Amino acid sequence: MRFPTIEGLIRRRVLVNFRVDPAVIRALLPAPLRPQITGGAVQAGICLIRLETMRVAGLPAALGFDSENAAHRIAVEWDAAGGVQSGVYIPRRDTNSRIGVLAGGRLFPGEHHLARFDVRDDGRELAFAMASRDGRTSVDLRARSARAMPSTSAFASLAAASRFFECGSLGYSPAGGGRLDGIRLVTRRWKLEPLEVDYVRSSWFGDTTRFPPGSVELDSALIMRDTESVWHPLPSLPLIAVRAA
Numbered sequence: 094m095r096f097p098t099i100e101g102l103i104r105r106r107v108l109v110n111f112r113v114d115p116a117v118i119r120a121l122l123p124a125p126l127r128p129q130i131t132g133g134a135v136q137a138g139i140c141l142i143r144l145e146t147m148r149v150a151g152l153p154a155a156l157g158f159d160s161e162n163a164a165h166r167i168a169v170e171w172d173a174a175g176g177v178q179s180g181v182y183i184p185r186r187d188t189n190s191r192i193g194v195l196a197g198g199r200l201f202p203g204e205h206h207l208a209r210f211d212v213r214d215d216g217r218e219l220a221f222a223m224a225s226r227d228g229r230t231s232v233d234l235r236a237r238s239a240r241a242m243p244s245t246s247a248f249a250s251l252a253a254a255s256r257f258f259e260c261g262s263l264g265y266s267p268a269g270g271g272r273l274d275g276i277r278l279v280t281r282r283w284k285l286e287p288l289e290v291d292y293v294r295s296s297w298f299g300d301t302t303r304f305p306p307g308s309v310e311l312d313s314a315l316i317m318r319d320t321e322s323v324w325h326p327l328p329s330l331p332l333i334a335v336r337a338a
Contacts, residue, residue, distance in 0.1 A: 096201055096276070096326035101147035101157055103280070105214060106317040107221070108258060109234060109293055110138040112247055114308040118167055121303070123273065123332040126182050126265070129168040131257065132247040136312065137167040139232055139295055141221055143212070149200070150323065160190035161210040163223050163232050165297045168261055171330070180263030180275075185297060187225050201324060202274030203266030206230070219288070219316075231296045236314055239289040246313040254315060255285045265330060275327030280320045288314040 112134035119128055128135040142164070146157030166181040187208040188194060197205035208225040221234040241251065248254035265273040290311060298309050 096199075096274070098150040098326065099147060099201055099324040100150045101322060102145040103317060103320040103322050104143040104145050105141075106143075106320070107141040107219065107234070107236070107288065108138060108285070108315045108317075109141065109290070109295075110136055110312040110314065111298060112310045112312045113137045113167075113304070117304055117308045121184070122167070122169060122182060123267065125171045125330060125332070126169040126273075127171065129170045129179055131168070134247060134310075135168055136247070136257070137298070137309075138165075138312075139298075140164040140166055141223075141232070141234065158190060158192045160188050160193050161212060161223075162189075162193070162205075163187045163208070163210075163230075164264075165230075165295070166264070169265075178263065179260055180265060181261045182273075183264050183266045185230055186266065187223060187230055198268060198274075202264075202268065202276050202326075229296075231294075233292065233294045234314075235291040236288040236293075237291065239287040242287050242313055243289070248313065251285065251287055251315075254287075254313065255283065258285065258315065259283050263327060265327075267332070268329070271332060272329040273332050274329050277325045277327055278322060279325065280317075280322045282320060283317075284320075285315040285317050288316050290314045 115128045118135045142162045145159045146154040148157035165185040169182045170179045186203045186205045188205045189210045194205045211222040213220040218237045223232045262278045265275045268274040
């Protein structure tokens with residue numbers, strides 16, 4: 094299916110990042126995707142994003158809609174005609190927008206699950222809570238502005254982390270018909286800032302049947318604000334199998 098180009102404003106985008114055992118990640122990925130390994134681990138995590146005035150490109154902003162969203166994602170790579178490509182695999186998407194649920198798989202890739210969100214953000218401190226209506230996924234985060242990346246991060250600097258995640262602008266989600274549907278994010282500017290995490294919990298990453306004890310460790314968290322963005326559709330990738338989210 095060919096999706097339209099979508100545009101809108103990223104009001105807030107938080108990337109909570111974990112270092113995960115590559116062997117565990119490998120079991121979760123459909124072919125042709127494979128783990129992208131950085132410093133001996135795979136960067137996987139949650140994208141917590143507030144989108145505003147989202148609409149088909151070319152339509153006036155007044156026709157757009159706003160939403161809070163959470164996407165669980167895994168850094169991956171795959172072989173393409175031009176060489177090895179990198180991006181993210183997104184097995185689970187949640188949103189508070191009924192429009193987003195209806196449009197998932199129609200206007201943009203991936204099934205979207207309806208969820209309740211409670212977000213408090215004063216520009217310095219952030220408290221985020223999400224619980225899906227189907228009871229399968231929840232996220233809680235408390236974080237605050239920081240001056241630098243944590244010393245335990247796999248990334249030596251904020252610049253290194255920023256380059257890594259900017260290269261992960263291609264995202265693929267499972268779809269019907271034995272395929273992965275893709276989208277590419279293009280932002281007017283790319284500026285990430287570090288966050289210090291006081292508390293984080295994800296039921297998806299906390300599921301020990303999916304991630305055995307010791308296979309997941311917090312790496313870092315980053316935030317982007319007030320960025321005009323465009324989402325371009327990508328050609329679908331055929332898949333062999335995908336594990337349920």
